[in-house]
Amino acid sequence: MAARQENPYRPGFNQPPVVFAGRRDVLDGAREALEIAAYDGRTPRPLILLGPRGVGKTVTLGEVSELAATEHSWPTVHVEVNLRGEFLPDLVTGLVAAGRVLDGADPQQRRRRIGVTGGRIEAHAFGVGGELQFEAPAGDGTAPDLRGALSRTLQVATDRSAGLVLTLDEVQNADPGELSILFAVIQEHVPDGWPLVIALAALPALRESRGRRRLPTYLERAEWHALDTLPPDESREALAGPAKQAGRPMTPEAADLLLEQSGGYPYAIQVAGHFAWRASHGSRAIGLEHARAAVPRIEADLAHLFRSRWDDASQKEQDYLRAMAAVAGRGELPTGGLVAAELAVPVTSVSYLRARLFRKGTIYREAGGGLHFITPGMGAWIRALDSD
Ligand SMILES: Nc1ncnc2c1ncn2[C@@H]1O[C@H](COP(=O)(O)OP(=O)(O)OP(=O)(O)O)[C@@H](O)[C@H]1O
Ligand SMILES: [Mg+2]
Structure with a gap:
C-alpha cells in the first residue's frame, strides 16, 4: 500500500492555503x-x-x-x-x-x-x-x-x-x-x-x-x-500549486475540469483540490479520471454552501436567482436586462435585488456586465430544486 501523503488542500474557513495565489x-x-x-x-x-x-x-x-x-x-x-x-x-x-x-x-x-x-x-x-x-x-x-x-x-x-x-x-x-x-x-x-x-x-x-x-x-x-473571485490564471495556480508542491502534479485536463466546478471562488478551489487529491491516492499524478471521480463529491460538498446561500436569500432574492439560473440554463449569459425580462419586470424595479446579492457574495458581475453565481454549479443546483 502506498504511504499516506498528507492532503495539501485546505477546504474550510480560516485555513491558510499551502499555495496562496494572487491578491x-x-x-x-x-x-x-x-x-x-x-x-x-x-x-x-x-x-x-x-x-x-x-x-x-x-x-x-x-x-x-x-x-x-x-x-x-x-x-x-x-x-x-x-x-x-x-x-x-x-x-x-x-x-x-x-x-x-x-x-x-x-x-x-x-x-x-x-x-x-x-x-x-x-x-x-x-x-x-x-x-x-x-x-x-x-x-x-x-x-x-x-x-x-x-x-x-x-x-x-x-x-x-x-x-x-x-x-x-x-x-x-x-x-x-x-x-x-x-x-x-x-x-x-x-x-x-x-x-x-x-x-x-x-x-x-x-x-x-x-x-x-x-x-x-x-x-x-x-x-x-x-476581494472577489480569483482570475483564471490565479485560480489555476491555487488549484494546481499544492498538488505540484506535494509531488503529485495535476494534469492540465484535470485542472480544467475542476476549475469548471469551482470557478474562481477560493473556498470551492480548495474543496475541488481536496476531493481530487483523495480520488488519486496511489497515483503519481492527478489525472482526468481522478477529477471525474471527484466531481460528485465536490458537488455534494458545494450543495451545502448553495443551500445556505439560498436559505439566506429573501423570497424576492430567490426569484431573482431563479430567473438568473433559467437564463443561464438556456445557455445565455445572464445580464441585468435578461434577468428582468425573465421576470417580466422593468430592470430598475429589480436592480436593488441584484445589488443585495452582490453584497451577500451569492453572485458577481464580470467586467463586461455578465452575471455569474459565485460558484458555477449554483445555477444547475437551483434548476434541480425547482424540478424536484
Ligand atoms: N488567495 C488564495 N489562494 C488559495 N486559497 C485561498 C486563497 N484565499 C482563500 N483561500 C482558501 O479559501 C478558503 C476561505 O478563506 P478565508 O477563510 O480566508 O475566507 P474569508 O473571506 O475570511 O471567509 P469568511 O468571510 O467566512 O470569514 C480557505 O480554504 C482558504 O485556504
Ligand atoms: Mg474570515
Missing part, C-alpha cells in the same frame, strides 16, 4: 504600509479588505502578518470581533502580550506572531516552533486601558527599532462605540508616527455602515480593497 494589490499595499511605518517614521493609513464569505479575507490578513514577520521581524496582534461586537478587551490583552514579546526581544524572539483566540494568547515563533502562552486579560478594554496598552507596546517597539501589525477580522460586527475608541486613540497619536500597520477585514456590509456614518472618519481615508 497582489493587497500585498503591495501592505508592503508599502510596512515600509512607511518602518523607515519613514509615519503611521500609514489602514488597509481594509472587503469581500463576501469564503473569498479569502482572513487568510489574506494572515499573509500580511507573514510579510511583517519575514521582512521586518514584526509581531502581529490578531483579533476577531465577536458576535456581540466586542473586540477591545482581546485587543488590550494582545497588545500587552506583544509588548512583553518585544520587550524580551532578541532577534529570534522578535520573529514571533501573536494571535488571540478567545481569552488565550499564543505567540508562534517562526522557524523555531515554540509557543508562548500568556494568561490573564490585562484590562476590560476601556479607552484608558487601550491608550495605555497601545502607547506602551509601541514605545517598546520604537525603542527596539521594531513595529507592530494589528489585524482585525469580522469588523462588520464591531460595535461602533468600540471602533471609535480605537480610531480616536490612533488618530490622536498620528503626530507620534507610531510604527503601526493596521489591516481590517469585513463583509461588504461594512460599506453601508460607512454610508450611515457609523464608521470613524479616520477609516474613510483608509486604503480599501475589494
Whole structure:
C-alpha cells in the first residue's frame, strides 16, 4: 500500500492555503504600509479588505502578518470581533502580550506572531516552533486601558527599532462605540508616527455602515480593497500549486475540469483540490479520471454552501436567482436586462435585488456586465430544486 501523503488542500474557513495565489494589490499595499511605518517614521493609513464569505479575507490578513514577520521581524496582534461586537478587551490583552514579546526581544524572539483566540494568547515563533502562552486579560478594554496598552507596546517597539501589525477580522460586527475608541486613540497619536500597520477585514456590509456614518472618519481615508473571485490564471495556480508542491502534479485536463466546478471562488478551489487529491491516492499524478471521480463529491460538498446561500436569500432574492439560473440554463449569459425580462419586470424595479446579492457574495458581475453565481454549479443546483 502506498504511504499516506498528507492532503495539501485546505477546504474550510480560516485555513491558510499551502499555495496562496494572487491578491497582489493587497500585498503591495501592505508592503508599502510596512515600509512607511518602518523607515519613514509615519503611521500609514489602514488597509481594509472587503469581500463576501469564503473569498479569502482572513487568510489574506494572515499573509500580511507573514510579510511583517519575514521582512521586518514584526509581531502581529490578531483579533476577531465577536458576535456581540466586542473586540477591545482581546485587543488590550494582545497588545500587552506583544509588548512583553518585544520587550524580551532578541532577534529570534522578535520573529514571533501573536494571535488571540478567545481569552488565550499564543505567540508562534517562526522557524523555531515554540509557543508562548500568556494568561490573564490585562484590562476590560476601556479607552484608558487601550491608550495605555497601545502607547506602551509601541514605545517598546520604537525603542527596539521594531513595529507592530494589528489585524482585525469580522469588523462588520464591531460595535461602533468600540471602533471609535480605537480610531480616536490612533488618530490622536498620528503626530507620534507610531510604527503601526493596521489591516481590517469585513463583509461588504461594512460599506453601508460607512454610508450611515457609523464608521470613524479616520477609516474613510483608509486604503480599501475589494476581494472577489480569483482570475483564471490565479485560480489555476491555487488549484494546481499544492498538488505540484506535494509531488503529485495535476494534469492540465484535470485542472480544467475542476476549475469548471469551482470557478474562481477560493473556498470551492480548495474543496475541488481536496476531493481530487483523495480520488488519486496511489497515483503519481492527478489525472482526468481522478477529477471525474471527484466531481460528485465536490458537488455534494458545494450543495451545502448553495443551500445556505439560498436559505439566506429573501423570497424576492430567490426569484431573482431563479430567473438568473433559467437564463443561464438556456445557455445565455445572464445580464441585468435578461434577468428582468425573465421576470417580466422593468430592470430598475429589480436592480436593488441584484445589488443585495452582490453584497451577500451569492453572485458577481464580470467586467463586461455578465452575471455569474459565485460558484458555477449554483445555477444547475437551483434548476434541480425547482424540478424536484
Ligand atoms: N488567495 C488564495 N489562494 C488559495 N486559497 C485561498 C486563497 N484565499 C482563500 N483561500 C482558501 O479559501 C478558503 C476561505 O478563506 P478565508 O477563510 O480566508 O475566507 P474569508 O473571506 O475570511 O471567509 P469568511 O468571510 O467566512 O470569514 C480557505 O480554504 C482558504 O485556504
Ligand atoms: Mg474570515
